Every structure is written in structure tokens, then in C-alpha cells.
Amino acid sequence: MPEAIYIHIPFCEQICHYCDFNKVFLANQPVEEYLDALEKELIATLEKNPPQKIKTIFVGGGTPTSLNEQQLERFLSMIERHLLPFATSDLEFTFEANPNNGLHSKLSILKQGRVNRISYGVQTFDNELLKTIGRTHRKKDVFEAVEEAKKIGFTNISVDLMFSLPGQSFAQFEETLDTAFSLDIPHFSSYSLQVEPKTVFYNMRRKGKLALPAEDESATMFELLIDRMKEQGYKQYEISNFAKPGFESIHNLTYWNNEEYYGIGAGAHSYVANKRNANAGPLNKYINMVEETGFAYIDVHEVTKNESMEEELFLGLRRASGVSKKHFYNRYKVSIENIFGKQINDLKQRGLLQETDDFIQLTRAGFLLGNEVFQEFIGIS
Structure with a gap:
């Protein structure tokens, strides 16, 4: 049985221009009903395929910290009832967060709920680029958010960085890396911008209004990333991920090791009992399906031996x-x-x-x- 679980919180207070994940604006959304459905799907999933142990929990989005304090407490109590009884002593429990103001009380709630890893979606420290990509935080907010997490007791902190952003120069990315290293944290994820369908950037590119760095300049940024991370003592343990020793993401290694995992929430994917499942993405459809059956699968695919061998290669490499x-x-x-x-x-x-x-x-x-x-x-x- 899987030893990892991903839980999706689709709510955002701002939609980033590059994001193609399953997400909705937070305002006027049925958050409480969604949490009801999450718990119902979680119970049904664990009853159908009971875990022996849980080594990693990852809560992503969307923006999980867009939940208010009461909703966060409710969510974490759900985790405590249904998942923590199976948790190993070295459980990795990750929560994605935006480095915006007002995080202190939420981080305290997360810490009390046994969350022990925070992943901040930073992307860049250049305030003009942050505006360009649709982020609401600014450079100073990142420093404050990381400092808040450290004060509360988080030692496992990760930051996402992007390169090849619209109008981004090599020098700007170099400065982003210099700033990132000054945070003194143990993990970074860094990847090139990919312009995906159904995003603001996709529509801009179709209209000829998106100026991106050339392919060779993007490759040069990636090589800079690899070299600078190595210089600073971060091991590149996966194409886009760099960690100090002992801080590799256990959850993400589950995917790259081609291992099974539970997936809960609107638009979530799972790999359980040799089947890859995809949940309905639209919020109301997800809630209604879970209300009726306990599940929200819109696609179930049994993985053949040949497919699994292929996945072993392109994931493992x-x-x-x-x-x-x-x-x-x-x-x-x-x-x-x-x-x-x-x-x-x-x-x-x-x-x-x-x-x-x-x-x-x-x-x-x-x-x-x-x-x-x-x-x-x-x-x-």
C-alpha cells in the first residue's frame, strides 16, 4: 500500500499568470463543503486501501494557507484523526505556503498540527518580475516569512524559484540566486517557466505579447543554477531540486521512484493498487461526486507492465x-x-x-x- 499521500487545496487569493494547476479564486467558494468532501473521500480511500504506514503527507494547491485559521485547524484535526495514527516517527509533513503578510498565526497552527516542512512559492526576488508573473508578495515578504517560520521552529524550509521569466536577464537570475542563498535554508526547487494552456501567459503568447528569454539563454541560466547550488553545498538530487544533506524531499522522491501514493481532493491524481486515478477538477463536480459515492474518479487506468517499465525510466532518470x-x-x-x-x-x-x-x-x-x-x-x- 502507498506510504505517501497528496492532498489538494484549490483555493487562491490571486491567480498567477503561469499557473495551470487546479485552482479557483477563494472569494465566495464553498470552502466548508469542500473540507467536508475531502474528509469523506479520505475516509473512503483509506477504507478501500488501508495503509500500513504513512511516511509523507504533502498539502499543495492552489494555496493551502489561503484557508483561514479555523479552517486550518479543522483540516489538521482531520489529518490527526485519519492519517497520523499511521504516521512513522520520521513523518515528513509538507505544507505549501505563499510568503505573504499575516502568516505567523497560521504557521503556529501548522506547527502544532505536526507539519514539519514548509514550501514557499517565491519564484523570484525581483519586485517588478513578481508583478509581471502575477504574484502578490514582494522581496521583503519572503525574508519575513522565512524568519517567521524559523522563529516558530521550522528547520525544513524549501523555496521555489523560477527562471526564464518574461524579460528576465541572466544578471537578474544571478541576483535571485545570491538573494536566495542569504536565506540560509536547506532546500530549493528551481525550474524554467513553461507556458501552459489555459493560463494568462498562454493567451499573451498567442497574441504576441509575451517576451521570453531565448532558449540558449534559458539553458545558460540552468547551468548557472547547477553550478551555484553546488558551490553553496546543495546537492542536485533531481533535475529541479537541490538540498543540503538529509533535506531531500521524501514526498517528491516517491514520484521519481515510481512508487504508489494516495491523492485526495479536486483534480488530485493517485497511484494505488497498480491503478492511476484522476479526480474531477471542478469544485462542485468534485463535491457532488464524493457526496454520492465517496470518490471523484473521472479516469481510472490500470498500469501495464510495459507502461510501468517506461515510467521507471523516465521518472527515475x-x-x-x-x-x-x-x-x-x-x-x-x-x-x-x-x-x-x-x-x-x-x-x-x-x-x-x-x-x-x-x-x-x-x-x-x-x-x-x-x-x-x-x-x-x-x-x-
Whole structure:
């Protein structure tokens, strides 16, 4: 059974221009009814597939800290009743948060509710760029939010950073990194802007109103990111994630290790009992479906052995450690070379993969062209 659970809170007080996650404006939304549905789905899910232990809980969004104090307390009491009895002693419990004003009391509530990891959506420290991408916080707010979390007792703090933003220069990203390191926190996630459908930026680009850095400049920013993180003692343990020793995200490693996980909430995905499930995204549809059946699945797909082997490659190669040949054989009873030998050799010749006695890994060039590498393993087995 899964040892990880993701819970989705879709409410936002501001919709960012790049965001394509399932989200809605907070104002006038049925928040209490949504929390009712969350609990009902959680109970039904655990009854259908009872966990033996829970090692990681991740609450994402949306903006989970858009819940008011009473709603946060209600939500955390739900977690305490239904999930904490299964929690391991080293449970990683992550809450996403926006570094806005007025977080102190909410952070205290989270700490009391056994949350032990905070992930701040910062993206950049440049105030003009923050306005451009639709964020409401400013540089000073980030420092205050991180300091608040530290004062309350959080030691595991992560910050999201983006590069290749509209109008962003190499020098601006370099300054963002300098500022980020001054926060003295143990984890960063950093990734290039991707313009997704149904976003403000997508519509702007269609109209020719979105000026983005050139592809080669974006690659140069990524190389700067890799080098500067290493200089500062952060290990790149996954393409977009960097941590001080012992602070790697256990929850996200669940995905990259191709392990199963529960997913609760509107638009959430799960991987349980060899099935990948997708929940309804629209709020009212989700609430009504859960009210009727306890679940909100709009798609259920049983993963075949071939699909699982492909996922093992394109998910596992995201890790710096790569894919273990021994683990692959133990899981699928066939050697990785028998299934993907041609693709691996081709990518090695192109300088995108490297091989040790037991691991297949991305090279530095492979990190820069990750999506191109992963595509080679999809739909071929």
C-alpha cells in the first residue's frame, strides 16, 4: 500500500499568470463543503486501501494557507484523526505556503498540527518580475516569512524559484540566486517557466505579447543554477531540486521512484493498487461526486507492465542517482538492457546518458535536455 499521500487545496487569493494547476479564486467558494468532501473521500480511500504506514503527507494547491485559521485547524484535526495514527516517527509533513503578510498565526497552527516542512512559492526576488508573473508578495515578504517560520521552529524550509521569466536577464537570475542563498535554508526547487494552456501567459503568447528569454539563454541560466547550488553545498538530487544533506524531499522522491501514493481532493491524481486515478477538477463536480459515492474518479487506468517499465525510466532518470539496473531487474524480472538497450546506447552515443556498473544516469548535457531523453522511453516497450 502507498506510504505517501497528496492532498489538494484549490483555493487562491490571486491567480498567477503561469499557473495551470487546479485552482479557483477563494472569494465566495464553498470552502466548508469542500473540507467536508475531502474528509469523506479520505475516509473512503483509506477504507478501500488501508495503509500500513504513512511516511509523507504533502498539502499543495492552489494555496493551502489561503484557508483561514479555523479552517486550518479543522483540516489538521482531520489529518490527526485519519492519517497520523499511521504516521512513522520520521513523518515528513509538507505544507505549501505563499510568503505573504499575516502568516505567523497560521504557521503556529501548522506547527502544532505536526507539519514539519514548509514550501514557499517565491519564484523570484525581483519586485517588478513578481508583478509581471502575477504574484502578490514582494522581496521583503519572503525574508519575513522565512524568519517567521524559523522563529516558530521550522528547520525544513524549501523555496521555489523560477527562471526564464518574461524579460528576465541572466544578471537578474544571478541576483535571485545570491538573494536566495542569504536565506540560509536547506532546500530549493528551481525550474524554467513553461507556458501552459489555459493560463494568462498562454493567451499573451498567442497574441504576441509575451517576451521570453531565448532558449540558449534559458539553458545558460540552468547551468548557472547547477553550478551555484553546488558551490553553496546543495546537492542536485533531481533535475529541479537541490538540498543540503538529509533535506531531500521524501514526498517528491516517491514520484521519481515510481512508487504508489494516495491523492485526495479536486483534480488530485493517485497511484494505488497498480491503478492511476484522476479526480474531477471542478469544485462542485468534485463535491457532488464524493457526496454520492465517496470518490471523484473521472479516469481510472490500470498500469501495464510495459507502461510501468517506461515510467521507471523516465521518472527515475530525473534523479541524479539515475535508474538502478538491479532494482529494475528485481521489480520486473527482466534486464533493463533487454527492454531499453537500443535507446540507452543511442543516448550514450549522443552524450546524454552515462552508465556505471549498476546505474544509468543523465549526463550534464542530459540534464539540460531531459525532456528529449525521457521521450525516447515512451511508447516503445
